[in-house]
Amino acid sequence: MTEEINALLKNHTWSWVPSSPSQNLVGCKWVFRIKRHSNGSIVRYKARLVAKGFHQRPGIDYVETFSPVVKPATIRTVLSLAVSHGWSLRQLEVKNAFLQEDVYTAQPPGFIDPIRPSYVCKLHKALYGLKQAPRPWFHHFSTFLLFVGFIRSQANTSLFIFQQASHTVFLLLYVDDIVVAGSDSTHLQQFISLLGGHFDIKDLSPLIYYLGLQVLHKYGTLHINQLKYAHDLLHKANLLNSKPASTPLAAKVRLSISDGALISNPTEYRELVGSLQYLTLTHPDISFVINTVAQFMSAPRTSHLVASKWILRYIKGTIDLGLTFTPQTAAARLSANSDAD
Incomplete structure (x- = not known):
């Protein structure tokens, strides 16, 4: 002080x-x-x-x-x-x-x-x-x-x-x-x-x-992960001892704006999804499903909360994964794709 x-x-x-x-x-x-x-x-x-x-x-x-x-x-x-x-x-x-x-x-x-x-x-x-x-x-x-x-x-x-x-x-x-x-x-x-x-x-x-990024330097490479951040998310959601899920979203699940009862405390859902969005920095594999559950922020329902916690169970099984950067010897080349409407 x-x-x-x-x-x-x-x-x-x-x-x-x-x-x-x-x-x-x-x-x-x-x-x-x-x-x-x-x-x-x-x-x-x-x-x-x-x-x-x-x-x-x-x-x-x-x-x-x-x-x-x-x-x-x-x-x-x-x-x-x-x-x-x-x-x-x-x-x-x-x-x-x-x-x-x-x-x-x-x-x-x-x-x-x-x-x-x-x-x-x-x-x-x-x-x-x-x-x-x-x-x-x-x-x-x-x-x-x-x-x-x-x-x-x-x-x-x-x-x-x-x-x-x-x-x-x-x-x-x-x-x-x-x-x-x-x-x-x-x-x-x-x-x-x-x-x-x-x-x-x-x-x-x-x-x-x-x-929240752990940066590891080893033999000229650089590895980043959010191990502690993910651990804190699981702890906050009381899912540290949950069974890991093998996929970010359950098979054949289609979320809708009317499926399930409205959540009594939508703030809990919004905080969870917002926290998961930051996790995509080192977990691009959950980007699509995070975008999916983020579409129901205004009026989240029980099915949406279940899907969000399924994502956390997937994180539980992949918590030690991250991104590894290795030196690139070839000249950098950028490519872009556009989806015309």
Whole structure:
């Protein structure tokens, strides 16, 4: 908690101001999390100070915001390129992301200023130490990348590419998690140092565990799986001890919008299907069936829930499977197919 408070103060996240009846005071709380390796061992203990956003009113206290989220297909493509060319893969994390609106919060629990106990915290419009910034942090981060020579991919706004002579760097941005792949390890380290001089960056060393992906490097190949993520899904659904299914969907099953009774708690179904969609990053074999069960999100029925849990039973039997990237010696060739309507 002290480390988090010191990081917030270092970045000039807020200033003390007297409380006023005109302020919509947003509460705050500590959220504790244990960050683990893919094998379950502890990486570190994390404490995050978060604002209670439900105290805000849309259109009055905040406007629409945007978080950069890289597409799964882009992640796979960059990993494939990095393996084929033997590039270095590094993982970074940006500390302390905030929005751009004026927000007044209560003082952090356990860290009340003894001199000004009745004051409140006014969050700056600045992010990562950039004072009086009028736009969201992503604007400043992307502007910096463009300034130093990166270009933004037209296919994915969260992918930035740098090319200069024989040096190439790919940067993937998922909210505040970053993966960089570079053709030259020395040049890549120079860029990371440059980035750290302008933003509060934590270098998490070589890419090993990213967004629930376990990344294994072996003999020039790279293997990714979501073993821990899949295990947590099975645990949440109470299916860890279930009998594995041999196919993602039962044979001759045709789901319809009227088959079975409506589910009393549709949120459970939506959360399950949404979680399964993220699993397709390393399990493309379930993409079709996930698309099928996702068509009934508005009014899910018991038959749809049964089909979703069947998919989990299939995952139970294939939990250790993933994607392996091997170096490609032949020139890359892209092909596309279009289904004309």
